[in-house]
Amino acid sequence: MTLLQKLPVFLTLASIFRPILANPTPSNQISSSDDEDDTPLPVVIWHGLGDTFSADGIQSVGALVEKINPGTFVYFVRLDESPSNDRTATFYGNVTEQIAKVCSDLASHPILSTAPAVDAVGFSQGGQFLRGYVERCNFPPVRSLVTFGSQHNGIVDYKACSAADWLCKGAMALLHGNTWSSWVQSRLVPAQYFRDPKDLDSYLEHSNFLADINNERKQKNETYAKNIANLENFVMYLFEEDTTVIPKETGWFEEVNGTETTPLRARPMYHEDWIGLRALDRKGGLKFTTTPGDHMQLSDEVLEQAFAQYFGPLKSTPKDDQGPGEL
Numbered sequence: 001m002t003l004l005q006k007l008p009v010f011l012t013l014a015s016i017f018r019p020i021l022a023n024p025t026p027s028n029q030i031s032s033s034d035d036e037d038d039t040p041l042p043v044v045i046w047h048g049l050g051d052t053f054s055a056d057g058i059q060s061v062g063a064l065v066e067k068i069n070p071g072t073f074v075y076f077v078r079l080d081e082s083p084s085n086d087r088t089a090t091f092y093g094n095v096t097e098q099i100a101k102v103c104s105d106l107a108s109h110p111i112l113s114t115a116p117a118v119d120a121v122g123f124s125q126g127g128q129f130l131r132g133y134v135e136r137c138n139f140p141p142v143r144s145l146v147t148f149g150s151q152h153n154g155i156v157d158y159k160a161c162s163a164a165d166w167l168c169k170g171a172m173a174l175l176h177g178n179t180w181s182s183w184v185q186s187r188l189v190p191a192q193y194f195r196d197p198k199d200l201d202s203y204l205e206h207s208n209f210l211a212d213i214n215n216e217r218k219q220k221n222e223t224y225a226k227n228i229a230n231l232e233n234f235v236m237y238l239f240e241e242d243t244t245v246i247p248k249e250t251g252w253f254e255e256v257n258g259t260e261t262t263p264l265r266a267r268p269m270y271h272e273d274w275i276g277l278r279a280l281d282r283k284g285g286l287k288f289t290t291t292p293g294d295h296m297q298l299s300d301e302v303l304e305q306a307f308a309q310y311f312g313p314l315k316s317t318p319k320d321d322q323g324p325g326e327l
Helices: 056-068 083-088 095-107 125-136 166-177 197-206 222-229 248-252 277-282 300-310
Strands: 043-046 074-076 118-123 142-148 233-239 255-257 260-262 286-291
Touching: 043 056, 043 125, 056 074, 056 118, 056 300, 095 125, 118 125, 118 300, 125 142, 125 222, 142 300, 197 255, 222 277, 233 248, 233 300, 277 286
Parallel strands: 043 074, 043 118, 118 142, 142 233, 233 286
Antiparallel strands: 255 260
16 A cells, blocks of 8 residues: 555645744755754655645655654644644635745744754645745755645646535635636635646736746746755656646646647746756756656655655765756
């Protein structure tokens, strides 16, 4: 049995960011003063749509992180201390405000706030939300960001909800009813990373989250690009048979417009380096990886390999001589 089969089959998975950190951030650079410390860096985990921080599958991921790198402190992102409310927040809420809350929670955490850096893993929509954290606040700073089946370039549709999941059905009904209304964009989570290449004008005008963190508007936020470029690794896993995320290639920032697909490296956002991906790629830190199976069908082996290669003590950063390969 794969480790994440207990996770839901759903999409596990802002104009201007208003930081609400409790205290000013002294720096978001990773310090090298702890290079000789063999204590593993803490790991932050953000779950996806329809899931909760206390779910067995997510907790099992944390246990696996600790197994691979004993002594790791694992923090599970939660938007509410109630598991039920935390699950609801994956469907309903303002993503900009949710990320601001996580920024504040991590910056005030007694362990995370004193660590030289943290590593982070995001499942489905938790992946682009962690990227939003890196771009917008990044204290404590993230060393390696690993995402599985995330929607970095948005989605154009959703797989149908299960028959008994009325929370999901209600959210999808709202989405298909009026995606670009201010009410939906400030309250329905999946709508805030909806992106239709055939209607980019509406997206750029109304998107509350994705258009901002992808720096797609005319006015660019230089901090976003700087923070992504400062990552040591940004590892993007794509599920080869993903039928939940539409299009699945969004996990690699590819532009899919009908039958036409444009790889990241051929897009203006890469050439003009809107969010620092080109700079990160040039130093060998941008990784494009596939894994077999449908959405969130992850084996222990895949997770163990990722955690062993990219997580651990600050001094154990991976020396990967192989580039990400041409796409």
